[in-house]
Amino acid sequence: MMKAIRSIHAPDAKLTMAHMYVAFAALFVGASMGLLQTLERSGKFTLPFGIGYYQILTVHGVVLGLVLTTFFILGFMVAVQSKTAGKYTSGERKWGWAGFWMMTTGVITTTIFILLNEASVLYTFYAPLMAHPGFYIGLTLVIVGSWLEGFVIFRRHARWRKENPGERTPLLSFMAVITMLMWLIATIGVAATVLLQFIPWSLGLVDSIDVLVSRTLFWYFGHPLVYFWLLPAYMAWYAIIPKIVGGKIFSDSLARLSFILLLLFSIPVGFHHQLTEPGIDPFWKYMQVILTFLVVIPSLMTAFSLFATFEARGRELGGKGLFGWVKKMPWKDVRFLAPFIGMLWFIPGGAGGIINASNQMNQVIHNTIWVTGHFHLTAATSVILTFFGIAYWLVPSVTGRKLTAKMNRLGIIQTIVWSVGMAIMSGAMHWQGLLGGPRRSAYSEYLGNADTAAWGPYQLAQAVGGSILFIGMIIMLIIFVNLAFFAPKGEEEFPIAEVSEDAGETPKVFENWKLWIGVTVALILFAYTIPFIDIIQNAPPGSKGFRLW
Template identity: 80%
Template sequence: MKPSIRSIHAADAKLTMAHLFVAFGALFIGATAGLLQTLVRTGKFTLPAGIGYYQILTVHGVLLGLVLTTFFIIGFVLATQSKTAGAYSAGERKWAWTGFILMTVGVAITSTYILLNEASVLYTFYAPLMAHPGFYIGLALVVVGSWLEGFVVFRRHARWRRENPGERSPLLSYMGVVTMLLWLIATLGVAATVLLQFIPWSLGFTETIDVLVSRTLFWYFGHPLVYFWLLPAYMCWYAIVPKIIGGKIFSDSLARMSFILFLLFSFPVGFHHQLTEPGIDPFWKYLQVVLTFMVVIPSLMTAFALFATFEMRGRELGAKGLFGWLKKMPWKDVRFLAPFVGMLMFIPGGIGGIINASNQMNQVVHNTIWVTGHFHLAVATTVVLTFFGVTYWLVPSITGRKLTASMNKLGIVQTVFWAVGMLIMSGAMHWHGLLGGPRRSAFSEYAGNADTTSWGAYQMAQAIGGSILFVGMVLMLVIFVYLAFLAPKGEEEFPVATVSEAAVPTPKVLENWKLWIGVTCALILFAYTIPFIDIVQNAPPGSQGYKLW
């Protein structure tokens, strides 16, 4: 029998590719909706066939912010765990496929009602807007399906530890566990509001809904969602990029500690998204703002570790001086270039996040299109460009194909298009927001205001940037299809870096899951118990809501 040239077990590869197919399908539809939004906001384009602006806004947010990211992340985590911890068992794959099917069915149901214009409530689905019950039921299926896949990741890691007592677990498997653990704990909030509030309310079983409770539960989920997006990018930066440049991981223990800190500091901070909302005591808002800034610590740890890796490798290749390593990096390798550009974009993205989380500065940009620009830097550039960088090697590696020189060059072009388009569009959004340009609004809703006549240039810049991004999206889809089906057969590297010999041993306490889960739960209870009780006890009369269906 001819040996397989896939880098992981064939059955695990098929499972991963199934997730990627859904993810890139979501990219196509969601990015198209994004382009249409930027065109509408110029005031010179009208949507055809009675399509509503908030309909495509919801499509864009749900498919890119939730579907693309969640499916890609789970597929990536499954592949890296299969590579480093070993193939999944038949039973584990069965549960993973069950979860995938539930998620896909949920996406189909939710997307159907959005496309029918019966759920134009954006991806935040704030009450008192009410969508069709199918929208919420679909979301619930996505969450439940993802839980099943998360438990598969937990089980495979636990099985590796049983089979290898006393040994340090594979770093990528460990990171996958933290990522899925963060997701599972975070989605408890959105699952609670969907199952206990929105579904009964939309079905008519209850007449009212507590808006503040629903928003609080959403943002309990909404902020750690950002780190669920980021952690897989960090997995690539910590454990994949060093191998691509020919170096080694600077410190295994620092990498694991940064992931644990993200787990601890991601949850008790949701109130910083609700600073302007009444009904929450200012003390608890202040406390959660302070806790929000704690995530700066693992972010700076990551920056230190990454640039230490780059410098160490640069010096091995003869680099001298503070920035000599820049000349030694493989800039013509898209597997490095795309994630590195994503890292650079995280610098202004992180600064914007600090502004959003600061009470006084937040008042200037709250509910302006500045916030949209920030999300496009932090998620649509830092995270998505890193995901694209992963795609260039992951897809051919697990399908037994090659990343050809022509596709590598096209990938570099795609990276440039995406980065330039995002800089233009996001930059215009940031500046427009500082001038008061509203978030979530079409041009026609404020074009008649005499004070907004100077906004046209920023709207046009957003459309130009969005058009460049659309070209980048088309290029990425062409590359993905080629690598999945048309690239020549061959063996492509699945790059996994080893730890530097100079690194200190990893403390065993970092894998004491009972401890870290316990500390996480304690922080959540500390930050939310008293204010949540206060919210419920002092709740105003519920809202009847506005049905969209």
């Protein structure tokens, strides 16, 4: 019997695992709802007990988009920081737990009101649909709790800098700070609309709400939200996968530069979600489209860095010719395979994103199920397969267990099942979207015209894909439970790659936080000040609340 050796300080590991339990419970609930949705939309299945389609759609969006992601990411950040910058003080850890419990209380509160059918407003909760105040208060607790944990991440990083004056900070610690910084700046928008608009309005303290202001504040948050999901995946791609393949980080400075660019350009771009909305000046829409395109550049850099890491390692192992290095990759190691497949899915995901953001071209796909197909590639495949890829080593590593050959094999099967299911579901969604099929819609035959009737087969395909994905989710849960509770005790590596000797020095300016926060704020002020004043000054009379479900 091996002794259990944890890769990080035991109390920190417990904090990480607490997040993981909530995250994977959310995966079970959310993906089960997803299955029901695709079945309902096939037209061959009616939801039992009079449950509404939009109620389970709200559960799906909130539980996967806000709960699974946020909890997994914070658990991962806590672990990464403890590993690379060192363990937390007991005071820091207490704040971490306070944040965790605040978030968990918020999740339970919000979920209760959704299940009571008091909040079937979807995760975007667009006014003037009005949910029970408890729904908004619960969400507020999630956000504020995540801030507490963000400050713990910042504090640990700052403490490392104090302890190691003049030294370059650990790459992953730096990236964790960028991720939480972006989250903090972005969530100010959603916090503002919820605290200043939704909660007073739903409590009856004010009669009306400014719809466009609330939507603008929401999307100020909504796009960086998706980058908040992506950045932890990029952290794994840049700084962990190279170690798993046995290689080195291609360039520390380029990795940091791309994270800085992501911080700068992922926030002042919310209008690309509002391109077809009235009341926003088209000039400012286009300005934010330009800023959106700038955020593509760090992803182009990332693509190069990753391929370069793989090629360099493959050639080191004797790979010849143009693509001989591909054969040298550890395909049978799920810690590599799952995130790698995730990277591949980011190619169509990213290409679709550029299309979505292309100003008037957005009219072709806006609010069609193409968009749903798009973020099921980016978030629900690229990001989630990478998160699964992280979980395969993170869970046993912090609990003092081993990733066994059997679980590794099951993980490979999981990756394949997920990819096949998503290819079918997301592919059908993209195509149906181009034909005009709307997103967020229960099964409907509309008026029986030929155009809408043609959507039927695609919705059937989505149900097939959704069913395969459900099986993939069950496999993942089996692996998670095994790794957390039943896998043999031992020591599992917490893989952190070193920087290649060929890479140059990292400029000191990359760690000048005042500068980068300043530029971030300046870009936000540039992109939003004038149109936001415009929206407020030219506002129509406000709206009272509606409960239409």
